[in-house]
Amino acid sequence: MKGDRLIPLKSVEDKVGHGKSWIYVQIKDGTFPDRRMVHGRALWRESEIDAWLAKAWAQAS
Secondary structure, eight states: OTTOOEEEHHHHHHHHTOOHHHHHHHHHHTOSOOOEEETTEEEEEHHHHHHHHHHHHHHHO
16 A cells, blocks of 8 residues: 555554564464565554554454
8 A cells, every 4th residue: 555654563552552473373364464575674664553453353342
């Protein structure tokens, strides 16, 4: 996506309120956006994390 920020694991953890282990279990289960390796770094599209958060929030209501 044009203009989409790529964010590292620490930023993902801060946004979703869960740690690395939880995030990677969810990725393995197919319920969380997967990372992309860019120059040897695991990065996530911020828009995918935001969409995941919005969906999780809507389901919690």
